[in-house]
Amino acid sequence: MSIENDETLQIYIEESLEHLADIENDFLAIEENGADIDEDMVNKVYRAAHSIKGGAGFMGLTNIKDLTHEMENILGKIRSREMIPNPEIINILLLASDALRNLINDVFNSNDIDISEHLDALRGILAGSLPEEEKESVENIVDISFPNGRSVFSVTEYGIAAPRKEGKFIYLVEYDLIWGVQKLSFVATFFAQLLALS
Template structure:
């Protein structure tokens, strides 16, 4: 066993290499999105769900990638776009030129922000978010809430003056009641910044990252590599199982919603090949159903793709220690 010292305050969020990876992937996705939206615009109300799903998935990837490196405004705008696309594919909305136009303009704004991610947090996106919310919110379709029409009031005949009625006698004065002092809100304690920790983990520890979005794999690989942990990546369930059969992996970090095989279904297959592997799931939707399903299948943790990057380090090192302990116990029993 070897000591691994790491500091959770590493400033990875300002690493140029990290931003380069994000910009490259986002640009490719946005180029394809623009082409797909133009096809949807030509089709009018005859919506091609396959194209809508493709655009939704690309927007979802940009949102997840931006959340991983703390680009919150990019994530917020991408999430608002996602909601409109989700409503279109669920047929809660009917496609219209106004909706497609709003999506095109929103993706243009997203492209501007993704081209300069370090400045994206200074961008005002509230107008775009409001217009997107207006499409599927109570204001109906169209991208912007139309101002309510006002009908001019018809002229009203002048009424005869009412008879003067004497004013009632003033009520007896009521003694003033002392005002109850407003409750003073307690000042919340500041969140403590995670301090540097020292963990004992195997020097040959390897992690398998399984996600059909290769950018997620590269980002996890990049961050954990900063603290000396080796990561290998797989983009399909088949590739992951093949790699697990050939090498000893202490942890599998797996996306819940992969094409062809869900991460939840993959857990027992991974554990069949390596009973001591610790499975950590990644999701963009950490609802109760997903949490329960992951626990039932034997996952040790469920992490949100929108979390700050620091949140992945502690669960991973905890899982590495658990895996190392289990490996030691298994080896002793075999001997």
């Protein structure tokens, strides 16, 4: 499949590269502000990473999804003022954003590229910001599964614990799209017939 023939993928690539266009300047501005966090700037970068991650997850671009997820974790800590964006943290985020740009530019091979160095660096920063008893949660991987045991995806323990601490819930939903469309079609036909009779 060529990128030109897959309009959805082409749009995703273009939008992702747009999100990354100013990210270096944004990270440097975040670093310059230090403890005086500019929430709007951090939110802008967080939203960019979140958007890239969402599209990557939808299209099965695992490395892109995983890298942006780890970047989000750091940005979330900065946003909540649990982490001060010092030069070391910003440098690791800049290196990760460069790797992310390379993955997006080579999207068809992106799942085969080794990004472990970047993931380890991001997870190391995150673990360093956590209390001792929570440090392992950054590395421990758990499977998210349906009650029948079928695994859907894997995530770090931290990836589950952090949203819960913020009062958020995690849902796993399985939806049969074909059944839903058929049911909707049946309901629409039924109501159309009712309207025709009245």
